[in-house]
Amino acid sequence: MPTMNAPVPPDDVDGVTLLPAWTAPARRTRGSRRLVLGVSVVTLAVLGTLAFMGFRAPSPDSLYETVAVTRQDIESTVAATGKIQPRAYVDVGAQVSGQLKRLHVAVGDEVTAGAVVAEIDAEMQAAKVEGIEADVARLTAELAEQEAGLAFAKRNAERHLTLSQSSAVSKVAFETAERDRDILIARIDASKARIRQMQADLHAQKTALRFARITAPMAGTVVxxxxxxxxxxxxxxxxxxxxxxxxxxxxxVWTDVSEADVVKLREGMPLWFTTLGRPDRKWHATLRQIQPAPRRPDKKVEAKAATQSGNVVLYTALFDVPNKDGGLKAGMTAQVFFVTAAAQNALVIPVSSLNEKSEVRVLQGDGTIAVRKVETGARTRFLSEVTSGLAGGERIITGVKASGPPAKLRVES
Structure with a gap:
């Protein structure tokens, strides 16, 4: 009788592999559930914080560049460049030809007016003077001889006149005596004229002889x-x-001022300048003169100067500076600033904060922005005086901060 239990088939029947029996999946552990729950809580917290910060308005300081209204001295100026030269100077030259025999001075020496500074070899001038003096003496002697002859001719003419009245002499003899007298008078006049000419030449040669000794026409320094x-x-x-x-x-100081700036200048206005060697020292002066026409350039450098300056028309402004300490030297370059307006202890703001209507934006204490009209005075390239419309300490907006990382916000409880 067959048994009730069926035999277990072999693992491999006719080359077919059988799948293993199904088993139920393993249950998740308690630690895994806790990890998922923690990540969810953190995520929700971060999202909540970001949402809360997104609804907070940024502070004004994080959005705008501001500056406080302060007080300081300010002046509006016109800048120019000038050359420093002595106010009074003279070029001493030679008025006669010859060899420069001796120089009595050197550069830097102090001289007085009338002092001999140089001598020219004057032998030729001295010889000319002697020759003319001899000619004058000869002409003077000839003149004396002619005057003696004239005296005889006059007496002879008078005798012939008396004799002719009594017909003692012929009329021809009388006329001959008068002719001789008149000829001598003419010769004497010619001799006197030659003497005056020779005396003039003598004076000129003596003057030339004196010019051989060159003297200082003014007191000063040999430069x-x-x-x-x-x-x-x-x-x-x-x-x-x-x-x-x-x-x-x-x-x-001979200052070159452009035609665009010369209209801002007036005689008597204050100014100050510095030199390249002493930029820390200011010299103060007053404008003396504005020349009415541009300075004529040297023809030798006219083409070059025109190319370099771009045909800019320059006017010359002159002012004088005391130089008792000798700190200023001839030929120095001066950076000149003509003061067109000035104010002391004035309210100042940056020029960049003003718009074309002279308005500024004021950041008020409650964080709001007010647009305010102001009156301005003296101005530089960067600062402007405010005469009305603002008070000291107020903060004005000069610009908007560049975009970048978000500013740190302070969250108040």
């Missing part, structure tokens, strides 16, 4: 020597320069 001892000077075509004397106690 340059243009000739050397032994040099031959030719004064026939041009006056050769020997030296230059200048009064360095007062200097004049």
């Amino acid at each position: 340059s020597l243009d000739a050397k001892e032994g040099q031959t000077l030719n004064a026939n075509y041009d006056t050769p320069l020997v030296l230059q004397i200048a009064d360095l106690d007062t200097m004049t």
